[in-house]
Amino acid sequence: MDLLSKFLAENSHIRFADSDSPDFADLRSAFVINATKKPSLIIRPRSAEDISSLVSILTANDIPFTIRGGGHDMFGRSQVDDAVTIDMREICHVHVDQALQTARVGGGIISMNLLKELEKYQMVTPHPVTSTVGYVGWAIHGGYTLLSTKYGLGVDQIVGATVVDANGNICEADEKMLTVIRGGGGAVGVIVEAKIKIYPLDQVLAGAIIFQPSGLVTAFRDFNTNFQQAKQDGFPPELGIYRFIMNGPMGKTLTVLFLWASSDIEEGQKWLSTVSSWGPVGMSTVTPTTVAVFNEMTNSLVPSKVYGTIHALPFRTLTPELVDVICKHAPLQPNHPEVLFGIHELRADAPMSSKGSVFNARQAHVVIQIMPMTGSLETLDETIAWGQSFNDALLETDAANRLPCSYIPLTPTKDLDFKGVYGGKYETLREIKAKLDPDNKFEYALVQI
Ligand SMILES: Cc1cc2nc3c(=O)[nH]c(=O)nc-3n(C[C@H](O)[C@H](O)[C@H](O)COP(=O)(O)OP(=O)(O)OC[C@H]3O[C@@H](n4cnc5c(N)ncnc54)[C@H](O)[C@@H]3O)c2cc1C
Incomplete structure (x- = not known):
């Protein structure tokens, strides 16, 4: 039995599906039907520890993998044919700290579910215009929102993150890593949890x-x-x-x-x-x-x-x-x-x-x-x-x-010119990426330097 199969057999709390599983079609379906790919396996971790073990096994065995949140990438890039999909949707908690005006949210939370949870506290946070979109996938790449003049873009809300890095380690992002996450997305790790700003607004x-x-x-x-x-x-x-x-x-x-x-x-x-x-x-x-x-x-x-x-x-x-x-x-x-x-x-x-x-x-x-x-x-x-x-x-x-x-x-x-996208920030991104993921383990992140 290969290491990945052994790991999944020993960790029965982690659900997974292959092309023979009855829920495979449903799990792999995404917003754009004609861009939906056929991964070899869809694995649904439930904790940072699960992701840490997965990333270690996948990278050690040269098994290609992608990270999927809400599945709203318009070009279907969160899944790749014959690669493993790490499907974040079971990591979808929201822990609100009303006094500090922050929330810790799971890397697979859907924006609408976040807004519903915040409503219980009469709090809000910037969100995409269509909130069926994954919150983290939206926030880490920019995050245009109807609330940008009042509170800033999605990237501006991220004040902390728990990340599984290229070595499979679970870490609290330091300022350098956060700088990359805010606009560089998943280029240097899997975001298991983001700590974000929230604001009181009842009506x-x-x-x-x-x-x-x-x-x-x-x-x-x-x-x-x-x-x-x-x-x-x-x-x-x-x-x-x-x-x-x-x-x-x-x-x-x-x-x-x-x-x-x-x-x-x-x-x-x-x-x-x-x-x-x-x-x-x-x-x-x-x-x-x-x-x-x-x-x-x-x-x-x-x-x-x-x-x-x-x-x-x-x-x-x-x-x-x-x-x-x-x-x-x-x-x-x-x-x-x-x-x-x-x-x-x-x-x-x-x-x-x-x-x-x-x-x-x-x-x-x-x-x-x-x-x-x-x-x-x-x-x-x-x-x-x-x-x-x-x-x-x-x-x-x-x-x-x-x-x-x-x-x-x-x-x-194919149309992305990353130097043009990042302008004066390109060198910062390149340097941090080279330090944190020198072997480009996150080769299927949207940002490729
Ligand atoms: C109907 C619709 C409405 C939209 N509205 C807006 C809008 O108002 N404003 C705006 O700015 N954009 C908007 N977008 C774009 C959307 O924000 C991005 O496509 C976003 O990346 C989708 O995130 P997702 O998690 O749903 O998608 P996915 O396809 O699941 O993920 C996209 C990529 O995000 C990365 N990713 C996701 N979660 C994680 C994680 N936890 N850790 C590491 N990497 C991760 C992965 O690299 C993945 O390939 C919209 C898109 C659609 C289809």
Whole structure:
């Protein structure tokens, strides 16, 4: 019996599945169906000790392995054909320290489950726009969020981590290791537990403003003009806005996720009136609520599994030239409910310091996301073709407005230029990686130096 089989036989508390197991298909399934790989074995550790033993056995025997959290990598990179998947989803605890405003969260916690647990303490933390995403996988690579102007990005929340390193040792990350984890992801270890900042917030004003489908182009242009003007005049940090175009029950609509992150609901209502005046509103679900309930609503707007891919391009600002391209291509998006177009924005009023982190895109910018996704293989080609021509048109716009980086989780590995992504932080990352994982044991982490 090989060492891995012996270890699994002796540790019956660790569940695992191979291709003959009844739950294999379910366990390996991920958000993007056509990128889902077929690992040799899916192993579900339950503790740091389990992972430590696993990493030691796998590396000593040259068995390739990947780390999987929420399975939302758009290119399916958390699993590799014929490699072992270390599936973190059973390490999903949340321990809250209300007094210190921190929480210790398991490396496999799903963002929505974290938000629900924090709600019991009337606390919140920044989270992805769709909270079916794995929390750690989101936070360690950057972490765009509707709460960035108030609290910072996902990477900025990480204040500690328990890690299994390249030697299989369990360690508390020191400042050097934390610097790499904050933006370099799993490049130097498996994050068993992250210690993160949390914030008291019992109520928010939040929901979706769905503009009327007729005149989509005019609605997008008008909204954007007003948005840019209001931004120049000064937005409060409590206001988070995510613009996207979806195929909803009313047709193809500009939909705006509105999150007023303060219990001063009266002030929030003023901003809601302002934002709602930027176009003809067809329907609004914005109401006093909690962050967890708001996220349940936003998750219902996004499918749980899709065929497709993503194009994500960071620009300094949404110029009239970009708006023209969007207004030409977005209305042509195929009519499936899964296809989406959206804009993440890091505003100039967000906390921008990258001290103690290698995440380098700290100037104000937008990430334009084209999501050619569909529920059926039959419509995949046409959907992909739409996304490609939209992306090509964006690439032809003024190069000086492009940021010299890409957002790693939303960019295929072949297009990643890590020197461009990390800029002045590249050498720091390279040096720490060379010290902590000289033999590149974590060869399937998203960040490869
Ligand atoms: C529907 C959807 C919505 C999204 N929304 C946002 C958003 O609002 N903001 C944003 O910034 N991004 C967003 N993303 C991108 C998402 O944050 C990243 O793809 C993220 O890496 C997914 O994490 P995961 O754990 O779900 O995925 P997985 O595929 O399980 O993991 C991705 C990678 O993360 C690493 N990883 C995960 N957990 C660990 C761990 N415990 N230790 C070490 N490495 C680990 C591994 O290298 C793995 O390959 C979204 C993606 C989707 C599909």
